[in-house]
Amino acid sequence: MAAVEVHNGYKYYGQLNDPNKKIILNYINMKVMAGSIYGLLGASGCGKTTLLSCIVGQRQLNDGKIKVLGQIPGSPGSGIPGPRIGFMPQEIALVEEMTVEETLYYFGRIYGLKERCLKERYNVLLELLDLPSSTQLIKFCSGGQQRRVSFACALVHDPELLILDEPTVGLDPILREKIWTFLIEKTRNSKVAVVITTHYVEEARQANCVGLMRNGILLAEDSPKNLMLRFETNTIEDAFLCLCQKQGVSEEVERKLSKRSSFVLAAEKEDIRDASFQEQDVNKSSAKREKLFYTTQSRMKALMIKNLVQLVRQPSGMVFLFLFPIIQLTCFYLAIGNNPMDLKIGIVNAEVPDSSTCFNDSLTTTILYSDRCHLNNISCRYIQELKPDLGKKIYFDTTDEALYAAKKTNIVGFIYFSSNFSKSMQDILEFGRLAEEQSFLSSELAVRIDMSDQQIAFFVERRLREAYKNFVENLMQDCGLPKSLANLPIRFEKPIFGSYNDEYRKYIAPGVVMTMVFFLATLITTAVFITERSDGVWDRTLIAGISTSEMLIAHIMLQSVIMILQCLEIVVYISLVFNTQNNGNNFTVIALLVLTGFSGMLFGLLISVYCKTHTMANFVATGAFYPMIMLCGLLWPLEGMPELLRRVALAFPFTIPTVSVRNILEKGWSIQNSQVYNGFIIMLLWISALFCCCVVGLRRKM
Numbered sequence: 001m002a003a004v005e006v007h008n009g010y011k012y013y014g015q016l017n018d019p020n021k022k023i024i025l026n027y028i029n030m031k032v033m034a035g036s037i038y039g040l041l042g043a044s045g046c047g048k049t050t051l052l053s054c055i056v057g058q059r060q061l062n063d064g065k066i067k068v069l070g071q072i073p074g075s076p077g078s079g080i081p082g083p084r085i086g087f088m089p090q091e092i093a094l095v096e097e098m099t100v101e102e103t104l105y106y107f108g109r110i111y112g113l114k115e116r117c118l119k120e121r122y123n124v125l126l127e128l129l130d131l132p133s134s135t136q137l138i139k140f141c142s143g144g145q146q147r148r149v150s151f152a153c154a155l156v157h158d159p160e161l162l163i164l165d166e167p168t169v170g171l172d173p174i175l176r177e178k179i180w181t182f183l184i185e186k187t188r189n190s191k192v193a194v195v196i197t198t199h200y201v202e203e204a205r206q207a208n209c210v211g212l213m214r215n216g217i218l219l220a221e222d223s224p225k226n227l228m229l230r231f232e233t234n235t236i237e238d239a240f241l242c243l244c245q246k247q248g249v250s251e252e253v254e255r256k257l258s259k260r261s262s263f264v265l266a267a268e269k270e271d272i273r274d275a276s277f278q279e280q281d282v283n284k285s286s287a288k289r290e291k292l293f294y295t296t297q298s299r300m301k302a303l304m305i306k307n308l309v310q311l312v313r314q315p316s317g318m319v320f321l322f323l324f325p326i327i328q329l330t331c332f333y334l335a336i337g338n339n340p341m342d343l344k345i346g347i348v349n350a351e352v353p354d355s356s357t358c359f360n361d362s363l364t365t366t367i368l369y370s371d372r373c374h375l376n377n378i379s380c381r382y383i384q385e386l387k388p389d390l391g392k393k394i395y396f397d398t399t400d401e402a403l404y405a406a407k408k409t410n411i412v413g414f415i416y417f418s419s420n421f422s423k424s425m426q427d428i429l430e431f432g433r434l435a436e437e438q439s440f441l442s443s444e445l446a447v448r449i450d451m452s453d454q455q456i457a458f459f460v461e462r463r464l465r466e467a468y469k470n471f472v473e474n475l476m477q478d479c480g481l482p483k484s485l486a487n488l489p490i491r492f493e494k495p496i497f498g499s500y501n502d503e504y505r506k507y508i509a510p511g512v513v514m515t516m517v518f519f520l521a522t523l524i525t526t527a528v529f530i531t532e533r534s535d536g537v538w539d540r541t542l543i544a545g546i547s548t549s550e551m552l553i554a555h556i557m558l559q560s561v562i563m564i565l566q567c568l569e570i571v572v573y574i575s576l577v578f579n580t581q582n583n584g585n586n587f588t589v590i591a592l593l594v595l596t597g598f599s600g601m602l603f604g605l606l607i608s609v610y611c612k613t614h615t616m617a618n619f620v621a622t623g624a625f626y627p628m629i630m631l632c633g634l635l636w637p638l639e640g641m642p643e644l645l646r647r648v649a650l651a652f653p654f655t656i657p658t659v660s661v662r663n664i665l666e667k668g669w670s671i672q673n674s675q676v677y678n679g680f681i682i683m684l685l686w687i688s689a690l691f692c693c694c695v696v697g698l699r700r701k702m
């Protein structure tokens with residue numbers, strides 16, 4: 001009975017209509033009998049791995065048929081991909097953070113072995129393949145040890161068909177011999193079939209049948225003995241050489257012809273596909289549907305343990321997950337929103353040239369006599385109103401000196417008092433609108449500030465205004481005049497929400513936390529999925545019979561737990577350490593943060609579906625990060641944006657949700673308020689859209 005039958009197998013990489021598409025399998029016919037070893041030989045790049053991937057159901061032929069153990073790979077209930085086959089890929093494709101024992105248990109559980117049976121199998125393989133110590137991590141095993149563990153994983157469930165892609169590469173001759181002896185024993189005493197590819201052509205002498213492959217064509221398929229007899233050689237290698245030379249020219253012609261014809265054929269067959277091929281498609285899609293809902297406890301357990309181990313055993317991963325938010329928040333709260341300190345402000349006082357006399361109270365006080373308020377050196381009173389939090393006062397003799405210092409950025413700016421500052425003030429007090437024009441000019445403070453640093457300039461300006469208000473109020477009081485004379489005719493009453501002292505930090509904190517949660521989840525997901533894919537663990541797990549949906553569910557479950565813990569950590573940390581007040585419900589805030597993390601995770605998944613490498617994924621994540629940060633109203637109010645851009649920005653995942661969190665924290669609004677639940681709606685819409693894109697992307701890639 002044939003364990004594997006390939007009939008007119010045709011496969012190309014690239015688009016159907018692309019004239020340069022790469023034909024890898026060129027109408028191959030192959031038969032592997034049960035209870036035999038089939039050695040698939042050929043130069044690097046001739047298509048061996050591609051053929052094996054079609055046999056195990058990882059890829060599909062573009063034309064032709066494959067039957068494995070009497071079933072079409074991928075058909076429902078066929079067990080292919082799945083437990084009926086044992087597959088050892090060319091690369092190691094094991095989780096580096098797992099121990100040897102955990103690795104074998106991982107595959108055993110996927111194949112549905114009971115724990116007791118798994119233990120027995122493990123002990124047998126441990127001895128048979130001389131595996132390293134159970135507790136040794138895969139990443140600390142030598143190349144040869146890793147290969148043996150990988151081989152053991154393919155054998156752990158005692159499959160009916162073993163597909164081994166170069167299992168002996170890099171192994172010492174003794175171990176290679178040991179593996180061949182094992183395979184010969186195995187096939188001799190059972191119906192197990194083995195398909196093995198190898199670069200060491202001569203070791204295939206021990207196979208029952210060898211297939212010699214070149215440029216996607218199977219040149220010959222026979223027993224090693226017959227092949228050597230046919231070409232009168234002593235080695236398979238020489239027989240292979242003869243075959244290649246003999247077929248050389250004619251094969252090229254044939255190949256060109258078949259390339260053209262196969263192209264036309266494939267194009268035709270795209271429309272009128274073979275009935276059984278269509279059947280494959282129908283079966284495949286219903287199998288996918290079934291798989292989507294079918295998960296066994298054992299498989300989920302295997303996946304969850306693997307994900308957890310991967311996470312916990314990577315110290316950088318744990319730091320990233322739980323310490324990184326703390327570091328980020330600490331930096332944010334310590335660095336953003338505090339008043340500038342250690343500034344230097346220049347003072348040029350033409351009224352009191354000797355600054356030390358300014359601190360003689362008798363010269364600076366206001367003297368009230370005969371209903372007249374006599375003002376003396378009151379510029380000093382203003383200078384005293386400038387509190388130390390504004391910065392250090394540096395005295396200059398002339399404005400030129402002060403300007404020079406400001407241009408050299410030694411001071412942030414300077415204030416100039418005219419020589420008759422007090423007298424002018426007194427004139428205005430006494431004569432009001434009848435005072436001389438010159439008095440109005442001389443009573444002004446002339447201020448020059450370095451406006452190139454706006455935040456500092458605004459801070460200085462605010463402090464100078466506050467000091468002036470206090471100064472004039474005190475002056476009015478001393479002169480027996482109403483204080484309110486000093487005020488502008490505008491009164492800011494009790495704020496509706498927040499306070500006049502609210503810091504910028506309070507405004508941007510919700511956005512900062514949300515973007516952090518979102519992008520942390522994005523980065524973790526891309527890192528996990530791309531690493532799994534590039535290590536081959538993803539494909540190997542799929543070939544072991546796990547569906548993409550199961551992998552996703554396992555990841556989402558673990559990631560959700562992590563996100564909830566992360567959000568709790570963030571909320572507790574900022575409220576306890578930085579005294580951030582929440583006037584609303586903590587649960588609502590955490591729920592919205594978790595949803596943010598969830599959409600970040602799906603965004604990461606989407607990136608990893610379409611990006612093959614970490615570099616590419618990082619480019620996309622960073623490229624998305626900056627526009628989102630800049631357009632979400634975190635740094636500058638949306639009202640400052642052009643109308644069209646504002647509308648676009650409103651649809652971004654953080655824009656409205658950030659406002660929602662701010663409304664909960666500052667205004668104490670509940671989820672029943674539209675300004676809060678809108679954030680949830682936007683987030684849920686993003687989650688749904690990203691999820692659909694991920695599913696479509698994953699299905700396309702399958």
Ligand SMILES: Nc1ncnc2c1ncn2[C@@H]1O[C@H](COP(=O)(O)OP(=O)(O)OP(=O)(O)O)[C@@H](O)[C@H]1O
Pocket residue numbers: 013014022024042043044045046047048049050051090
């Ligand atoms: N996903 C892919 N997209 C495009 N081309 C591919 C893809 N995978 C493989 N190829 C190309 O197909 C050809 C056959 O590759 P394959 O891995 O099947 O060869 P192989 O015989 O197994 O080689 P080796 O012995 O070196 O593993 C190679 O030229 C390879 O570059």
